[in-house]
Amino acid sequence: MQVATLKRVTRPFEAYFNINQPELSERIEAIRRELGDELVILGHHYQRDDVICHSDLRGDSFKLSEMAAKRSAEYIIFCGVHFMAESADILSKSHQKVILPDLAAGCSMADMATIDQVETAWEELADLGITSILPITYMNSTAAVKAFCGERGGAVCTSSNAKGIFDWAWGQREKIFFFPDQHLGRNTAFAKGIPLEEMVVWDPYQELGGNSQEALEKAKIILWKGHCSVHNRFQPWHVDDVRKEHPGINVLVHPECRWEVVQKADFAGSTEYIIKMIANSEPGSQWAIGTEVNLVNRLKNEYPDRFVRLLSPDLCMCSTMFRIAPENLLWALDNLKAGEIVNQIVVPEKVAHWARVALDRMLAVQ
Numbered sequence: 001m002q003v004a005t006l007k008r009v010t011r012p013f014e015a016y017f018n019i020n021q022p023e024l025s026e027r028i029e030a031i032r033r034e035l036g037d038e039l040v041i042l043g044h045h046y047q048r049d050d051v052i053c054h055s056d057l058r059g060d061s062f063k064l065s066e067m068a069a070k071r072s073a074e075y076i077i078f079c080g081v082h083f084m085a086e087s088a089d090i091l092s093k094s095h096q097k098v099i100l101p102d103l104a105a106g107c108s109m110a111d112m113a114t115i116d117q118v119e120t121a122w123e124e125l126a127d128l129g130i131t132s133i134l135p136i137t138y139m140n141s142t143a144a145v146k147a148f149c150g151e152r153g154g155a156v157c158t159s160s161n162a163k164g165i166f167d168w169a170w171g172q173r174e175k176i177f178f179f180p181d182q183h184l185g186r187n188t189a190f191a192k193g194i195p196l197e198e199m200v201v202w203d204p205y206q207e208l209g210g211n212s213q214e215a216l217e218k219a220k221i222i223l224w225k226g227h228c229s230v231h232n233r234f235q236p237w238h239v240d241d242v243r244k245e246h247p248g249i250n251v252l253v254h255p256e257c258r259w260e261v262v263q264k265a266d267f268a269g270s271t272e273y274i275i276k277m278i279a280n281s282e283p284g285s286q287w288a289i290g291t292e293v294n295l296v297n298r299l300k301n302e303y304p305d306r307f308v309r310l311l312s313p314d315l316c317m318c319s320t321m322f323r324i325a326p327e328n329l330l331w332a333l334d335n336l337k338a339g340e341i342v343n344q345i346v347v348p349e350k351v352a353h354w355a356r357v358a359l360d361r362m363l364a365v366q
Contacts (some may be wrong), residue, residue: 016260016327021050024326028054031333039336040073040360041329042088044080045271051079052328060271062139062158065091075099075341076334079324083110085345086143090352090359099336101328105320107140110225113180115144117204122152125177125222126137128213132174136165137358138181140228145179147351150179150358157362159255159270162188168365169245170220179224183231186261187255194257201225230316231256233324234290238312241337242288251311252277253290261290271295278303293317 016105017186018023018034032054034040042064043055052058057067061084068076069091076098077087085100092098125133135154137145139311146156157165167187169176176265182201189199202209207208208216209225216222234257242249251265252274262268267277281287283305289296290311300308310316335342 010175013327013331016331019327019330020331021326024330025050025054028326028330030335031330031337034337035333037071037307038073039075039077040071041077042068042079043345044078045275045295045298046082046321047079047324048294048322049298051324051329053080054326054329055079060158061087062270069093069096075336077101077329078345079329081105081107081110081318081320082345083107083140083142086347087139087359089345089347090146090355091269097341099332099341100324100345101332103343105128105319105323108229109138109180109226110141110145113137113145113224115139115142115148115205118145118148118179121202121204122148122177122211124208125216128208128216131174133167133177134173134175135177135179136169137179138184141180143347146358147354150354150356150361153240154358155361156358159184160217160272161362161365162255163192163358165362166192168223175219176221177224178221179354180226181256182223182225183227183258183262184255185221185223186259187257187268187329188295190259194220196251199223199239223333226344228319230292231290232258233314233316234258234261234312236264239288241312242309242324246286246288247284248305249288249307250281251288251290253311257290265290268337275299278306278308281306291316292302292321294321 011258041055043052043058057064061080063087068088074095076088076096078088078098078100085098089098135149135152137149137156139156139158157166186199200215200219201212201223203225239251252267253261253265257269278299286307288309288311293310293316296310332342
């Protein structure tokens with residue numbers, strides 16, 4: 001379902017290619033000052049430094065959307081990815097307008113569960129007589145998938161509250177259908193005492209998701225075959241190698257990592273959890289972190305008295321988040337100053353209603 005509306009622009013983006021970084025920064029800050037309280041710029045933790053330095057608020061996707069909705073600003077510029085801007089539009093006040101500086105800044109994980117695929121899977125399960133099942137979607141999903149859950153009694157979860165949402169869901173029905181991130185679902189269910197044998201993966205490109213009816217009936221949780229392209233790159237041998245290289249190091253990973261990686265790690269938690277763990281750690285402590293590289297490097301710079309490194313030797317970067325550059329931000333601001341709203345994200349009213357229902361159920365459980 002297409003929910004983004006791209007309006008006609010007054011200033012072509014190509015004109016910004018040759019502006020040097022000092023001028024980009026100066027012009028961005030000048031417009032920020034000029035617009036004042038009419039504007040709020042949101043910067044996700046994984047955003048590149050030369051963009052997040054211009055943000056008014058910094059955080060994870062849901063936290064940023066909540067904070068922006070509490071502001072009076074008419075314009076919300078979300079330096080993140082598409083599903084985050086959708087959530088901001090769903091939670092925003094009627095007069096607020098949400099802008100995504102680059103519409104190509106999507107999320108591969110969210111794209112792995114389209115609304116058509118989810119609806120087809122739901123119908124296949126119903127045809128098997130599997131009806132005591134509740135759909136739960138991760139925050140990293142499209143507004144249409146969130147609305148699907150809201151309309152069918154389900155809810156949204158974050159990596160911080162997934163355990164509580166799973167408890168709530170199993171209190172409602174026998175099974176959970178969780179999408180789009182199989183790893184977060186598996187790690188959360190395992191932490192709640194569900195054995196791997198009672199989990200199955202649903203591949204939307206195979207009949208019955210590639211499962212037998214018996215396996216689906218036995219399962220306590222059906223996991224969508226999706227993953228985060230960043231966190232999926234961390235491997236168990238990365239943990240083994242970093243421990244050999246730095247004996248005694250603490251391994252801290254995001255629960256979007258593979259189950260095998262989480263089992264080998266010392267700690268696993270959300271982005272906010274990771275940030276707090278480093279902030280509250282002892283000077284001189286050593287940390288290998290399995291999450292997006294921009295955040296890891298930022299923590300390394302903010303806490304120079306700790307040893308902080310990326311868990312893997314590879315560059316684990318969110319490439320779609322990286323699409324938003326200072327050039328995109330200035331382009332959006334220049335057009336806004338000229339009275340033209342570009343790249344406005346608008347979630348259709350019905351979709352927004354049911355997605356909000358799913359989000360409100362999540363908040364009620366917390």
